[in-house]
Amino acid sequence: MNDAKSSMILIGIGGAGSAAARGVSRAFGPGLRYVLADTDAATGAEGEPFVLLGGDRLAGRGSGGDIPMARLAAEDSRDAIDETLDGARLAVVVACLGGGTGTGATLAVARHLRERGIPSIVFATIPFEFEGAGRRQNATGIMSSIATEASSSIFLPLDRLVAGEDNMESAMKRAVDTLASGITLFWRMVERPGYIRLDPERVRRIVANAExxxxxxxxxxxxxxxxxxxxxxxxxxxxxxxxxxxxxxxxxxxxxxxxxxxxxxxxxxxxxxxxxxxxxxxxxxxxxxxxxxxxxxxxxxxxxxxxxxxxxxxxGSADAPRLRRQRRPRNPLAQGPQGRGRFNNVEPTINDSGVDLDTPTYLRQGVTLDA
Ligand SMILES: Nc1nc2c(ncn2[C@@H]2O[C@H](COP(=O)(O)OP(=O)(O)OP(=O)(O)O)[C@@H](O)[C@H]2O)c(=O)[nH]1
Ligand SMILES: [Mg+2]
Missing domain, CATH: 3.30.1330.20 (Tubulin/FtsZ, C-terminal domain)
Structure with missing residues (x-):
């Protein structure tokens, strides 16, 4: 159920991102303002707030893993997304990177939110190792672009989210549950607190100015x-x-x-x-x-x-010009200093589809090199 009075909106993107957002809504209970967005018409259940991305372009069949197509689909659907954003002052976006929609549409939505002056915090998962190099490259190739467009971004490698879990099915489930429980707690800290609450405007300012x-x-x-x-x-x-x-x-x-x-x-x-x-x-x-x-x-x-x-x-509140400042894209998986010598903190070269061209071609195209 949507609560029109809430100034925070949760946006689930793609199949798994929508499942996570739905999990947050169920755990929170009535009153959480949310919307699901996917290129696949089957994602939205009856009565659920749902935006079908790229209706004419993809006819509700999903992107089939096509990141640039999903990104265009989200751009086609800006008006439909806008209809859900009325009065929103902070957007929490949840997506699972690796497929087409969760990856490409998330970038387009983050950019759209920035252009509208709505601060955004993006929670995005990085595929499991066992999903293969292609999906992981889809994800890592777009992370710095998302980090640049979003006000703040939290990238969660699924392997780390469920470290120690051996069974594949329970790892998948526990990963989405962990993600959903973190976002639910975030929501409750602001909108349904106990003795001490977070001021929504303060949270908005922290997110708007964070990296x-x-x-x-x-x-x-x-x-x-x-x-x-x-x-x-x-x-x-x-x-x-x-x-x-x-x-x-x-x-x-x-x-x-x-x-x-x-x-x-x-x-x-x-x-x-x-x-x-x-x-x-x-x-x-x-x-x-x-x-x-x-x-x-x-x-x-x-x-x-x-x-x-x-x-x-x-x-005061975070102002749009501040949201537009240039950020230094980063590699969210990095554990230490990024780059060395003259390559330290160099801006990556991102093409229009969000692909990081500084990633060697053989890696981007999944070519295996002989040792
Ligand atoms: N933990 C968990 N992760 C999932 C599950 N399904 C998908 N994922 C993750 O989400 C990523 C994206 O998959 P989907 O959400 O199915 O893809 P999509 O965003 O709908 O993209 P397209 O269908 O290609 O348009 C995968 O690479 C996985 O890492 C699931 O059931 N559990
Ligand atoms: Mg899908």
């Missing part, structure tokens, strides 16, 4: 649950990013009514100690007595750039 992002969720129960959660988060591969310090930290605590004040303090202290005391730190709590009695779940979002601790965040 790279990371997120992870950890859950524990028992007397030491706060310390265990902090320990798990500080070791999470999803939050590790070489030497890139976090500039903004959003921390959400989900618990039942047994949440103790000392636990809130311990989590806040532990997260600050793990991810940087000089970063801007925002905390929210979310109550969930029905499912969370005894359990404590903490989500941490790290943004590599954002409003500084001493910035004035009291008034």
């Amino acid at each position: 790279g992002g990371r997120f992870a969720v950890a859950t524990a129960q028992g007397p030491d649950r706060a310390a265990e959660v902090v320990d798990a988060l500080s070791r999470s591969p999803l939050l590790a990013a070489g030497n890139t310090p976090a500039r903004s930290i959003l921390c959400g605590i989900l618990a039942g009514e047994d949440l103790r004040l000392s636990e809130v303090g311990r989590v806040a202290e532990g997260v600050k100690a793990a991810f940087g005391r000089s970063a801007n730190f925002d905390l929210a709590t979310v109550n969930d007595e029905a499912t969370f009695s005894g359990r404590l779940s903490v989500v941490v979002f790290l943004f590599e750039s954002g409003i500084r601790k001493d910035d004035d965040v009291s008034g």
